[in-house]
Amino acid sequence: MARHNTVFKEAYNRCLSGLTAHDSLPSEPELGERLGISRTTVRAILGRMHDARLINWDKRVKTVLRAPKECDFFPDEETSSLNEVIERSFMRRILTGEAEPGAQINEAELAREIGTGTTSVREFLIRFSRFGLIEKRPNSHWILKGFTLDFALELSEVREMFELRSAASFARLADDHPAWIDLDDIEKEHRALLVDIDLRYKDFSALDEKFHLLVHRASGNRFVVDFYDVIAFIFHYHYQWNKAFARARNERAIIEHLDYIGALRARDPARIEAACRLHLNSARETLLQSVPG
Secondary structure, X not given: OXXXXXXXXXXXHHHHHOOOOOOEOOOHHHHHHHHOEOHHHHHHHHHHHHHOOOEEEEOOEEEXXXXXXXXXXXXXXXXXXXXXXXXXXXXXXXXOOOOOOOOEEEHXXXXXXXXXXXXXXXXXXXXXXXXXOEEEEOOOEXXXXXXXXXXXXXXXXXXXXXXHHHHHHHHOOOOOOHHHHHHHHHHHHHHHHHHOXXXXXXXXXXXXXXXXXXXXXXXXXXXXXXXXXHHHHHHHHHHHHOOOOHHHHHHHHHHHHHHHHHHHHHOOHHHHHHHHHHHXXXXXXXXXXXXXX
């Protein structure tokens, strides 16, 4: 259970949210389908709820004894969404070089490894396939096309085109646009993180995503904003798994962000382009260093 602890806790909380006193729970297969988890995890959840006197579990009959209290739930910091759990497991395979291009990915095997249901894994793989890293084959098999040098270069090139345009659009926003308030808040988060960089440097990945998404939204272009999902996904995980010189790298990125933010606030097109290009070049170098092999 320890290996799938996060899946268990997240699913347990979701199961508790639907409990109504004196109600009856559905069958184990139905619960598994509803929560997107394996039958083994369903039984672990039922066992914990029975021990907590939330339900009476007598073979096929599962009667709810009481509504859950706040203390019955696992704290938020101990849980992640099921999608996040699947993403982490899958991206670990790609970005740590555990799977070579051309390797097969089996939905059932991946579901067993994570401790979740095949339906949830299949839905994730279908969404992920638009990134161009995997390709569907018959009989629930997928082919890993690989996180290659070419892929990283292409991604970086498109990111630069989109972000330069978005940054220029940001500078033209009206003075009373709410994005300026968001930018102020993000700048404060950067400065607080820089002060405590030795202990909190791992927090940069989420802040990086937050800042760049704000810039991309200024484009007003739905395709640019939608594509940022791809950018954030890949860059987020390369920050997470490429740990070499992480502290120094993240400190440099924070300083580059602050220069970038200053340029946006100055509304100086040349300064904005220079700060944007400098930071994106740094991010590109780090991404290329994370390519397996």
